[in-house]
Amino acid sequence: MYTFEIVRAIAVIVLGATGTWLLLPHRHGRVKPAASNLAGAALSLIALILLATLWRAPSNLLNGVFFYAFGIAALAGGVLTVTSRNPIYSALWFAAVVLATSGLFLLSGAQFLAAGTIIVYAGAIIVTFLFVIMLAQREGRATYDRMARSPGRATLTCFLLFWTLLYALISVRSPHSDAAAEGDMQVRLVRASQILQSKQMVPTKGNASVVVRALSPTNKLPEAEPHASALGQHVAGLGGALYTDHLITVELAGSLLFVALIGALMLATPKPPVRPGSSSQPPV
Amino acid sequence: MTEFLIHNAWIVPILPLIGGICAAVGGRWLKGNSHFPVVAGIGLAFVASLFLLLGEAGHAQPTPLGWIEVAGLTIPFQFRVDGLTTMMLSMVTFVASLVAIFASGYMAGDPGYPRFFAVFGMFVSSMAGLVLSSNFALTYVFWEGVGVCSYLLVGFWHSKPSAAAAAKKAFLVNRVGDFGFAIGLFWLWSVTKNHDLSYDAVFDATNLATIGHGALLGITLLFFWAATAKSAQVPLYVWLPDAMEGPTPVSALIHAATMVTAGVYLIARSTPMVVLVPEVQATVSVIGCITALLAALIALTQNDLKRVMAYSTVSQLGYMFMGLGAGIGGLASFAVVGAMFHLFTHAFFKALLFLASGSVMHSMGGVIDMRRFSGLRKKMPITCITFAIGAAALMGIFPFAGFWSKDEILAALKLASHESEGLKGFYPEIYIAVYWTAIVTAALTAFYTGRAFFMTFWGEEKLPSPHDPEADPAEDAAHGHGHDDGHAHEIGHESPPLMWIPLAILAVCAFGIGGLLGPTGLFAHHVEHTPGLAEIEGAAHHEFDYATAIISSAGALIALAVSYLFYGRKSTIPAQLAERFRPAYLASLNKFYVDEIYAMVILGPLKFLVATAAFFDTVVVDNLVLAAAWIPRLFGRYVLAPFQNGLVQFYAAVTALSVAGLLFVFMWLSLS
Amino acid sequence: MSDPFTFQMLVNYLIIGAGLMALGTLGFLSRRNMIVMFLSAEMMLQGTALTLVAFGRYHGNWTGQIFTIVILTVAACEASIALALILILFNRKSSLDVTLWNEIREPGQPAIVEDPAEAEATEPVPGVESYPVLTPAGIEPEHQTWTVHRD
Structure with missing residues (x-):
């Protein structure tokens, strides 16, 4: 079984590398024969399907179907983003990658992230689109889009990287679950009694909810804590974790965004380039 | 008071030193008053040494301070008070204080006024320490201190080439002598009892009896060699006449009280050895x-x-x-x-x-x-x-x-x-x-x-x-040895x-x-x-x-x-005599050509050696070093430089390849 | 909702994440268009984000998602700066080709000059060229002096 997985992984790498290499723009100064493109596409597709066989299907059928669909879409979109001659197509395929990734986020229970990714990247993609249209060459396809930088070397590097990761992933075995959860429960009980003691509370119906709220962990996913998290499910839980455990992270992220805004404004403001030898002073 | 001073004889050399340090540190603010701390320090040292002179009975050893203590060699920082010391000390501090007072008038207006008095104080301090010290090693330290200070003072007007040369000459000739002192000191250390270099131990009759005639002969000759340099004797006297290039008070100090008497003092102090x-x-x-x-x-x-x-x-x-x-x-x-x-x-x-x-x-x-x-x-x-x-x-x-x-x-x-x-x-x-x-x-x-x-x-x-036939044409520029501060006193007062x-x-x-x-x-x-x-x-x-x-x-x-x-009176006899015995006259006028002979006999071969060494250094050593430097240079030029081709993507590819390789190595290590 | 997130599921997600990462690297290394390079970098970030979310889900805590939010923030900042940079770089050379920017090479190394003739020829489009051609009309706006066009 294991050996078979390794063989399949090697096949994925070899076929994927060959297919992608065929799809990439080369530098031979001629029109690329359609057969070469077709062969590349076919090889890549076979590699993709082989890769999909390495996955274990989830028990839930609906989940399984969506997982396979999103996974294959993401990787296929990735290949097409990289190999498209036209940057507009690249951007479109990248949008497909983002959408598929968001679907995967949804499947793994990250609803807020799924929405957030689509919103943020939709903005980014639209802006990129604007850029491509604004800066694109008249012909639509600049020569540099039809000449990859050493496609062979790049493909080799990247698929070597992929092979390393893939080999690590298929050779690793499932770890045994530990009793950390129970220990966590013990700690929590001690903490509860301490709170009750220090506040000299008598557990009544009125203050029970306060104690529960104070004790409920902020860092647990609702799936891992099925027993009535008082902080609510999913997005509310993420908000709770963000604004309790990671408050400074939020502040830092906000500051970073602000600084980046200023930086982008500074960079993009038109000003004459300072070249060595040019005597004219840049206008203030 | 006298008891106290005898047991704390270090006060005498420390007072001029403090004065000198005050002048050195505070010279910026004291400016024309820099002589005050030095004159006061030397004057107080003179008063203190008068106490020592009058109160000294026999000889007393103040408390020693630890200085060098290594295996087989213990040298205390110890002074002693005896007849010879108190006599020298009073004479040195007395003459030095008078010279310092004279110098405060003579040097007035010189731009290096504070520097002069700072070194002056150190000079007197070194000399006082030299005559006070109770063992040969400490004497040697102050001996060198005197040499350094004399170098600084003779070359006081260091912008004048002749003064700089004279200072260098004084220092180098003294080094030649100091070498003899050092060797003699080592020899003495190796033969003396308990390796104790203090005067008392060395001059002990039983110790001298054990040393042996040959060693005594060598040691005393080496000490005398040192003394010929310090005290300007044949063959090492050549630096002293040139030391005239320093300011006149310095000459007075060197010639009268401090520098040249050191050699005489050393031989006098070593009399118990020399007499054998x-x-x-x-x-x-x-x-x-x-x-x-x-x-x-x-x-x-x-x-x-x-x-x-x-x-x-x-x-x-x-x-x-x-x-x-x-x-x-x-x-x-x-x-x-x-x-x-x-x-x-x-x-x-x-x-x-x-x-x-x-x-x-x-x-x-x-x-x-x-x-x-x-x-x-x-x-x-x-x-x-x-x-x-x-x-x-x-x-x-x-x-x-x-x-x-x-x-x-x-x-x-x-x-x-x-x-x-x-x-x-x-x-x-x-x-x-x-x-x-x-x-x-x-x-x-x-x-x-x-x-x-x-x-x-x-x-x-x-x-x-300036119209004298003997006038030095360059003299107008160097007029008055740095008295160029504008107070153009009229000549002849x-x-x-x-x-x-x-x-x-x-x-x-x-x-x-x-x-x-x-x-x-x-x-x-x-x-x-x-x-x-x-x-x-x-x-x-x-x-x-x-x-x-x-x-x-x-x-x-x-x-x-x-x-x-x-x-x-007006007389032509000297001129006639000079004409008559012209070779003798010229020889005397040119100092018997001793400097020239030294230049030929000693400096000539040395200069040849130096030139050879320089040639060896520039041709052989430098090229060896350059050849060694060529190897990494070639490696860099033909192996490493092509990697720096300026392509962002190439750099990124190298990075990614390295990451993949590292991952591979780690995984292989962890799985095997 | 009753689907447990097993270790096998985690491996599934990680494989997709690794694939996205590798493809992004490929794009970044081989494509010379700066915009496509930027998109490839974003794709690598997507792969990383997917990995983190899966790990968070597997361990049952929010940390993975919070990391991803931070990555999203950084990606937004990166996008704004990168596009601003691309804009000014385009203004300098009127080209999005990253190969033109190789002045940081070692002194004495030859500059890398691409021969446009080596590029793959465009596929002949059957029929009439479909791009509309507009006749220039009106007053030509004054060209800004700092733009250097390389035609």
Whole structure:
């Protein structure tokens, strides 16, 4: 079984590398024969399907179907983003990658992230689109889009990287679950009694909810804590974790965004380039 | 008070040092007042050493401080107070304080005023430490300190090339001597009992008995070699005349009190060792004699007033060594006391003569060539009288200080020729030859001193002008040795009180101190208390030698009269003589070409060696280094540089490949 | 909701994440258009984000998602700066080709010059060229002097 997985992984790498290499723009100064493109596409597709066989299907059928669909879409979109001659197509395929990734986020229970990714990247993609249209060459396809930088070397590097990761992933075995959860429960009980003691509370119906709220962990996913998290499910839980455990992270992220805004404004403001030898002073 | 000072003798050297440090650190704010801390420090040191001088009984050792303690070598930082030390200390601090006061007038307005006094303080401090220290290692430290300070002071006007060269020469020649001292010190350390270098331990009779004749001979000869450098004896005397390039107070200090007396002091201190090796004693005497005669002969024809004084110092130091070498057998105490007495009186009258020369130079606007001025007795009466007193003391005319001390040395030499009759070898002949040479030298001394005096103060009045035939064309630029601060004093005036008061004090000393301390036996009594001297068998025979006194005085007076005939009035005799004996005259005028011979014999081969080494360095070593540097350069150019092709994607690819490789290695390591 | 997130599921997500990462690297290394390079970098970030979310889900805590939010923030900042940079770089050379920016190479190394003739020829489009051609009309606006056009 294991050996078979390794063989399949090697096949994925070899076929994927060959297919992608065929799809990439080369530098031979001629029109690329359609057969070469077709062969590349076919090889890549076979590699993709082989890769999909390495996955274990989830028990839930609906989940399984969506997982396979999103996974294959993401990787296929990735290949097409990289190999498209036209940057507009690249951007479109990248949008497909983002959408598929968001679907995967949804499947793994990250609803807020799924929405957030689509919103943020939709903005980014639209802006990129604007850029491509604004800066694109008249012909639509600049020569540099039809000449990859050493496609062979790049493909080799990247698929070597992929092979390393893939080999690590298929050779690793499932770890045994530990009793950390129970220990966590013990700690929590001690903490509860301490709170009750220090506040000299008598557990009544009125203050029970306060104690529960104070004790409920902020860092647990609702799936891992099925027993009535008082902080609510999913997005509310993420908000709770963000604004309790990671408050400074939020502040830092906000500051970073602000600084980046200023930086982008500074960079993009038109000003004459300072070249060595040019005597004219840049206008203030 | 006295007890306290004896047990804390370190106060004496530390006071001038504090003054010097104040001048060095505070010179920025003190500016023209920088002499205050130094003069005060040296003055207080003089007061303290007077206490020591009067209160010293036998000898006392103040508490030692730990200094160097390594296996087999323990050297305490310890001073000692005994007869020789207190005598030297009082003399040094007294003369130095007067010179410092003189210098505060002489150096006024010099841009390096604070620096001068800072080094001055350190110089006096080093000298005081040298005479106070109680072991050879500590003496060596201060010995070097004196050398460094003299370098700094001689080269005080370091922008003047001749001054810089003179300072370098003084330092290097002294290094040659210091080398001998260091080797002697090592040797002494290796043979002495318990490796204890303190004077007491070394001069212990049982210790000296164990050392052995050969080692003693070597050690004392090495010490004498060191002394010839410090005290300007043949063959290492060449630096002293050139040290004239420093400011005149420095010359006075070096010649009279501090620097040159160090060598004499060292030999005097080592007397218990020297007295055991008559060969060295005879060597010391003969070298002293040769030096005295040679310097006197050179001094006959020099035209530079300060240079005449410098050669007279060399000559007088030769006298001292003659005396030191005459201590055969039971004479040791007498001879050494005589030599030290000459050192003592010489300090006063030589300081006086130098300061008077400085006063003349100051007044003549930096001109010191005796041919360019004359008849100054009207313009500068005080300088004239004080110079005359100093000159009389130097000539050894009764009853001035020099008469008594010079006479003691001559008497010691005469006695030595009798005393050494029992010894194997030609000692009596040697000593009698030295004796007669010394008398001739005394007459020569009288002649050149009289010549200097008459040329300067007698004759018709003449002031230097730039149109003199002897004038140095470059002199206008260097006019007045840095007195370029604009206070253009007119030429030919008496010096200010700040300068002539020290002259007067020194003149009184030069007149009276010899008669006061010599015949009365006060000096001898005091110095004989020195441990090591007192224990030598056979007490000194104190008897005034009338015959010697009469002969030397007559010689000196005749020479003085001749010099008056030659120079006191207009006379063509000197010129005729110079014409008649032209080779001899030229030889004397050019200092017997000693500098030139040294340059040829020593500097020539050295320069050749240096050139060879430089050639080897530039051609062989440099190219080896360059060749070694070529290997990484080639590697970088042909292997590493192509990686830096400026392509962002290439860099990214290298990074990604490295990451993949690293991952692979880690995984392989963790799985296997 | 009853689907447990097993270790096998985690591996599934990680494989997709690794694939996106590798493809992004490929694009970044081989494509010379700066905009496509930027998109590839974003794709690498997507792969990382997917990995983190899966790990968070597997361990049952929010940390993975919070990391991803931070990554999203950084990606937004990166996008704004990168596009601003691309804009000014385009203004300098009138080209999005990253190969033109190789002045940081070692002195003495030859500059890398691409021969446009080596590029793949465009596929002949059957029929009439479909791009509309507009006749220039009106007053030509004053060209800004700092733009250097490389035609």
